[in-house]
Amino acid sequence: xxxxxxxxxxxxxATALVLAGCSTSSDEETTAPxxxxxxxxxxxxxxxxxADITLWLMxxxxxxxxxxxxxxxxxxxxxxTLTIEEQGWGDALAKLTTALPDSANTPDVTEIxxxxxxxxxxxxxxxxxxxxYDELGGDSLLQSFVEVGKKDDKNFAMPYYFGSRSIIFRxxxxxxxxxxxxxxxxxxNDNAAKLKTxxxxxxxxGGSDWRNGISWIFANGGDLAxxxxxxxxxxxxxxxxxxxxxxxxxxxxxxSNAPVGEFDSTPWVNINNNESTGKPEAATIMAPxxxxxxxxxxxxxxxxxxxxxxxxxxxxxxxxxxTFGTFALPGVDGGIAPVFAGGSNIGVSAASENQDAAKQLxxxxxxxxxxxxxxxxxxxxxxxxxxxxxxxDQFAKVNIEAASGSKLTPAAPGWxxxxxxxLLEEFFGKVNAGGDIAALATEYDAQITPMLNG
Amino acid sequence: xxSPVTSPxxxxxxxxxxxxxxxxxxxxxRARRAPYWLIAASIGILLxxxxxxxxxxxxxxxxxxxxxxxxxxxxxxxxxxxxxxxLSDAEFWQVVGRSLVFCxxxxxxxxxxxxxxxxxxxxxxxxxxxxxxxxxxxAWAMPIVASMTVWTWLFxxxxxxxNYLLDKIPxxxxxxxxxxxxxxxxxxxxxxxxxxxxxxxxxxxxxxxLTQVSDEVLEASALDGASNSQRLRLIILPMxxxxxxIVMLLQVIWDLRVFAQIxxxxxxxxxxxxxxxxxxxxxxxxxxxxxxASAAAASVIVLILTISISWWYVRKLMKExx
Numbered sequence: 001x002x003x004x005x006x007x008x009x010x011x012x013x014a015t016a017l018v019l020a021g022c023s024t025s026s027d028e029e030t031t032a033p034x035x036x037x038x039x040x041x042x043x044x045x046x047x048x049x050x051a052d053i054t055l056w057l058m059x060x061x062x063x064x065x066x067x068x069x070x071x072x073x074x075x076x077x078x079x080x081t082l083t084i085e086e087q088g089w090g091d092a093l094a095k096l097t098t099a100l101p102d103s104a105n106t107p108d109v110t111e112i113x114x115x116x117x118x119x120x121x122x123x124x125x126x127x128x129x130x131x132x133y134d135e136l137g138g139d140s141l142l143q144s145f146v147e148v149g150k151k152d153d154k155n156f157a158m159p160y161y162f163g164s165r166s167i168i169f170r171x172x173x174x175x176x177x178x179x180x181x182x183x184x185x186x187x188x189n190d191n192a193a194k195l196k197t198x199x200x201x202x203x204x205x206g207g208s209d210w211r212n213g214i215s216w217i218f219a220n221g222g223d224l225a226x227x228x229x230x231x232x233x234x235x236x237x238x239x240x241x242x243x244x245x246x247x248x249x250x251x252x253x254x255x256s257n258a259p260v261g262e263f264d265s266t267p268w269v270n271i272n273n274n275e276s277t278g279k280p281e282a283a284t285i286m287a288p289x290x291x292x293x294x295x296x297x298x299x300x301x302x303x304x305x306x307x308x309x310x311x312x313x314x315x316x317x318x319x320x321x322x323t324f325g326t327f328a329l330p331g332v333d334g335g336i337a338p339v340f341a342g343g344s345n346i347g348v349s350a351a352s353e354n355q356d357a358a359k360q361l362x363x364x365x366x367x368x369x370x371x372x373x374x375x376x377x378x379x380x381x382x383x384x385x386x387x388x389x390x391x392x393d394q395f396a397k398v399n400i401e402a403a404s405g406s407k408l409t410p411a412a413p414g415w416x417x418x419x420x421x422x423l424l425e426e427f428f429g430k431v432n433a434g435g436d437i438a439a440l441a442t443e444y445d446a447q448i449t450p451m452l453n454g
Numbered sequence: 455x456x457s458p459v460t461s462p463x464x465x466x467x468x469x470x471x472x473x474x475x476x477x478x479x480x481x482x483x484r485a486r487r488a489p490y491w492l493i494a495a496s497i498g499i500l501l502x503x504x505x506x507x508x509x510x511x512x513x514x515x516x517x518x519x520x521x522x523x524x525x526x527x528x529x530x531x532x533x534x535x536x537x538x539x540x541l542s543d544a545e546f547w548q549v550v551g552r553s554l555v556f557c558x559x560x561x562x563x564x565x566x567x568x569x570x571x572x573x574x575x576x577x578x579x580x581x582x583x584x585x586x587x588x589x590x591x592x593a594w595a596m597p598i599v600a601s602m603t604v605w606t607w608l609f610x611x612x613x614x615x616x617n618y619l620l621d622k623i624p625x626x627x628x629x630x631x632x633x634x635x636x637x638x639x640x641x642x643x644x645x646x647x648x649x650x651x652x653x654x655x656x657x658x659x660x661x662x663x664l665t666q667v668s669d670e671v672l673e674a675s676a677l678d679g680a681s682n683s684q685r686l687r688l689i690i691l692p693m694x695x696x697x698x699x700i701v702m703l704l705q706v707i708w709d710l711r712v713f714a715q716i717x718x719x720x721x722x723x724x725x726x727x728x729x730x731x732x733x734x735x736x737x738x739x740x741x742x743x744x745x746x747a748s749a750a751a752a753s754v755i756v757l758i759l760t761i762s763i764s765w766w767y768v769r770k771l772m773k774e775x776x
Contacts, residue, residue, distance in 0.1 A: 090721075094741045101525045119744075123525040208725055259611055259632045261723040281612075417521070420742030425725040451743060454522065 050079035051357040053108040056096075058344060059089050061161070061290075062111075063377050066370070073364050078357055089113070093420055100125045103351040108358040109365075110349060115409040117148040117157045117345040119416035122454055126156035126347035127355060129362070136366040137383040145382070148411045149345050158362070162343035162380035164328075164402035165212065166395075168271060168295055169284040171325040173200075181325070185219050185332045189247065192255035195283040202255035204270045204282035206262030208429035211340050212286045215329055216251070217244035218407050219337035224424075225410035225452055232412040232452035236427070236441035245437050252432040257281070260433045263425045268294040271324070272317065286329065288342050289399040290378055295324055326394055328402040341406035343380065413454035423447055508757075511750045519747035529747075536751035545727060546735070546752070550759070553732040556641060557709035564649050564705050565698065568656025573686070575657065576664045590654035598651075602718040605647050609633045611723075634723040647715055652708070656701050663697035664690070696774065703767040707760055713737065732756050 055070070067084050074082040085107065087095055096112065099105045100120070112120060120126065126149070129136070133155045142159045149157025167188075174181070177195055182188040192202035205212060214224065222241030225234050235241055258265065268291045270282035285291075296317030299307050307316045329337040346365065348358040364370060366383065375381040375389035378396075380403055390396040409415060418424065427444045431437055515536055517529040540546050571590070575583050593601075608616050611632045620628035633639045667690055675685050691698075713733030720729055730738065736756070740749025 097521065097524060097741070097744065119521065123522045123527070125525055257630075259635060259723055261632070261634045261725065263723070263725055264721070417743040417745070420744065421738060422725040422727075422742065426727060429726060454520065 049356065051354045052081045052083065053352075053354050053357050053361060054083045054085060055361065056107040056110040057084060057086050058092050058111045058113065060086065061344075061379060066373055066377060069370065069373060070361070070364060073367075073370075074361055077364065078360055080357060082361065093416060096120065096125075100349050101351055103353055106349040106351045108349060108352040108354050109346065109361050111160055111344045111346050112157060114145055114148055114159075114162075114341070114343045114345050115419060116416040117145075117347075118411040118413055119454065121149050121151050121156045121347075122413035124350055127350045127352070127358075128154050128156060129158060129348065129359070130154045132359060132362065136362065137371075137385075140383050140385045142380070142382055142384055144341065144406075144408050145343065145345055148408060149347065157345040157347035158366070159382035160344040160346035160365075161374055161382060162341055162403060162406075163288045163290060164341055164380070164399055164406045165215070165286050165339045166289050166326055166328050166398045166402045167284060167286055168268070168292060168324060168326050170271060170280055170282075170323065171321075172323050173280070173283045174325075181327055182330055184330050184334050185216070185247070185337055188330055189251045189255070192251060192284055196255045196257070198257075199277075200280065201257040201270065201282045201284075203251060203284040203286075204258055204265070204267045205252055205256045205286070206258045206265040206267075207252060207256070207260030207432035208263035208425040209258075209265050210263070210424040210428040211342075212265075213248050213428050213432075214244075214409075215286070215337055215339045216248040217241050218339070219329070219332050220244035220247065223410065225412055225415075225448070227412075232410065232414070232449070234445040234448035234452060236445050236448070237438065242437060242441065245431055245441070248428075249431050249434070249437065253434060260429050263429070266294075267291075271295055273297065275315075286339075289395055289402070292319060292326065292395050295319060297323060326398050328398050328405075331405075336401060336405040338405045338407040339402055341403065341408055410452070412452040414452045417451045417454075418448055421451065423451075511753055514747055515750035515754050517747050519745075519750070521744040524744070524746065532747075536747050537755070540748060540751055540755065549727075549730050549732055549735045550755075552641075552730075553710060556645065556731060557706055557712070560645050560648050560652075560709045561702060561705035563645070564652045564656055564709075565702055567649065567653045568701070569660055569698070571653060571657035572660035572664055575661050587658075590657060593650060594654035594658075596651075598714045599718065601651070602647070602715060605643075606719065606722040609643055632723075634719070637728045640719065640724050640729050644712075644716055644719055647719075648709060648712055651715070652705060656705065659697055659701045660694060663694035667693050696771065699767065699771055699774075703764055703771075706763060706767075710760060710763070711756065 053074075057067070071082045071084065074080070092113070093116065096110065096116075099107065100110070136158060142162055145159030145162065146155065149155060149159075169181075173195065174191075179191045179194060182191050188203075194202065196202035217223065217240075220240050220243040222238055222244045223235055224241070225232050226238075227233075236245070258267075267282060267285035267287055271280050271285045272295060273280055294317065296319045298315040299318060301307050308314060309316050329339055331337040346362070348355065348362060352358050368386070371381045371383045371386040372389045375386045376391075378390065380390065380399065381387060387400055390399060409419075412418075423444060427440060430440050514529075516531060516533055517523070518532050518535075519529045523529040571586070575586055578586070608614055611617065611630055611634070614633075616633075617628045617631050620626055620631070633643050671689060671693075672685060675689055680688070711733055712731060716729075716731050716734050717737065720734060727735075727738075732752070736749050736752045739745050739752060
């Protein structure tokens with residue numbers, strides 16, 4: 001009797017272990033297709049031997065047309081095959097960390113978040129492209145992005161595209177409340193507070209959303225970190241940063257209904273009319289400039305049904321100039337506030353066995369044709385000579401206007417670690433929850449500073 | 455050593471017997487060797503799959519290993535410094551304490567509910583039992599990411615069904631209640647989800663144990679006038695105790711290293727260190743902040759913790775078997 005019991009127990013335990021083994025999702029192996037290493041590499045990238053290479057792109061910002069162009073042009077010029085693998089932003093940092101040092105698995109060329117560039121450049125993940133710098137665009141390239149891919153005056157990671165953040169607001173609600181478009185940052189805050197109701201945020205801002213929140217720090221002349229005697233230090237306690245944080249805390253508490261823990265917001269959902277109430281939940285949002293594609297009104301067909309997209313459920317949204325408007329965040333004393341410049345860098349993996357072919361792909365990416373296409377797709381082109389191709393509609397104008405004053409996170413070697421640690425989300429969340437700004441800043445400065453220097 | 459003077463017959467006999475003995479011992483030896491061959495494969499897999507990472511982890515935990523080392527820089531040996539840093543860090547102890555409380559509360563709750571469901575399955579008729587089993591299998595077999603997506607929708611601040619229903623109760627104001635704001639509600643939510651996911655396994659295991667309890671014993675006790683609760687307490691539970699013990703052990707181990715559920719909930723809007731359990735803490739330190747050495751040291755500490763908890767259990771189990 002006892003034997004059978006133990007037997008049954010052992011069997012269930014064994015099954016459990018087997019099941020557990022099966023259910024642990026093994027990370028999808030992203031093995032680059034085996035590539036024939038170009039033997040006897042010559043120094044001229046332009047005469048690279050035909051090789052199959054892999055390009056990693058982050059998220060879906062590079063659209064299908066752009067991808068096809070790269071594949072076709074690469075096949076034409078090199079004769080090899082270009083494989084493009086898309087990586088989600090969420091786990092990109094982990095994948096880059098494991099794949100880039102490993103020549104068997106590394107992508108030959110990879111896009112990388114601009115704020116991660118200093119970290120990966122500092123550890124030597126990318127090949128030296130100083131020789132190609134002028135050919136790729138030289139001084140016409142977006143310099144703040146060139147800067148984060150530099151080490152010892154040599155160029156490693158290059159700019160890929162940029163986008164800035166701008167404000168989208170409900171013109172109808174502003175008009176009805178008699179609120180005018182603000183000209184200073186304080187006016188912006190006051191308007192938002194005035195427009196807030198229990199059901200609608202005057203300005204929708206996630207409490208832990210530091211990527212939007214840092215604009216208030218930048219606008220007040222503050223920063224997240226600075227270099228002192230060659231060492232990076234966190235500057236949350238800096239008087240200007242403190243001023244910005246106070247302004248941000250006031251703004252959040254007086255005008256946002258968003259949860260204090262929200263950090264990865266899709267605020268455009270809130271500025272559109274809610275399906276059940278027919279009213280928006282935000283009068284103002286701040287978002288990367290491409291967000292305007294997700295903002296608009298639904299329309300009805302002849303039967304009175306809401307027009308939906310190809311999937312049969314998502315309503316088609318059309319921007320309406322009477323309902324919505326857009327502007328660049330105003331500065332403290334008028335003008336434009338420096339917002340956080342989103343975007344990416346791109347570089348050749350130092351571990352790649354196809355250096356020449358990878359450099360050939362870089363030449364294609366920085367070609368006039370491709371830069372024009374990037375801008376045509378609404379992405380700020382790495383080469384600023386091509387910004388005119390962004391168009392001249394209101395979004396392009398605001399995008400370029402906001403980009404002109406935009407700013408990056410500190411180019412400290414350990415910056416990717418700071419982002420990865422979630423300390424900033426935590427800090428901004430605590431500030432916006434009404435915490436003591438000075439005490440919190442001291443606490444988090446002490447945690448962030450040791451991470452900054454890598 | 456055979457004596458030089460032996461009759462040919464005896465010799466033949468002994469040769470035969472030696473042959474027979476040799477044959478038997480060969481077969482025996484082969485039979486004795488067979489189990490080793492059979493487990494060699496699994497030991498090989500364990501060595502490669504678990505042994506190598508564990509060894510690497512032990513080595514890494516004694517080094518200073520960050521992103522630069524990952525990209526080829528030499529790793530400096532620093533002895534037990536990583537462990538000393540961790541063990542003198544109040545935040546780490548908070549995470550350990552929180553994880554232990556979470557794992558024992560959730561495992562205990564899972565066990566009680568699993569037992570209740572197993573008894574229910576044992577008591578109802580076949581059709582109802584089948585429905586119960588299928589619905590529990592579905593919950594158990596559901597991929598974590600898929601079910602977690604639904605759970606985060608259920609608890610959504612603005613559109614969540616949970617808030618909607620609770621708000622309907624007179625006198626309860628749950629309009630736009632933010633479950634992700636405080637660690638208490640966060641871990642309440644996490645506890646409910648993890649329990650929901652683990653109850654089926656416990657229920658099935660205990661149900662399997664229940665089928666082994668012989669009807670005669672139960673019948674006899676009924677004749678002797680034992681009430682239902684007495685039978686459960688004094689007959690059924692002691693009989694299925696080994697199953698319960700091993701299931702509890704597995705639950706504690708699983709709930710101690712719970713990761714995916716917590717991570718997905720954190721991604722839904724709670725990023726502070728107050729929302730970390732050991733799994734997400736190690737992930738944040740290692741993958742997030744590129745401090746692979748400290749993460750390795752923390753993992754080794756978790757390993758020791760797991761072994762010491764299971765040690766106590768396994769010894770108790772063994773004692774009972776004797």
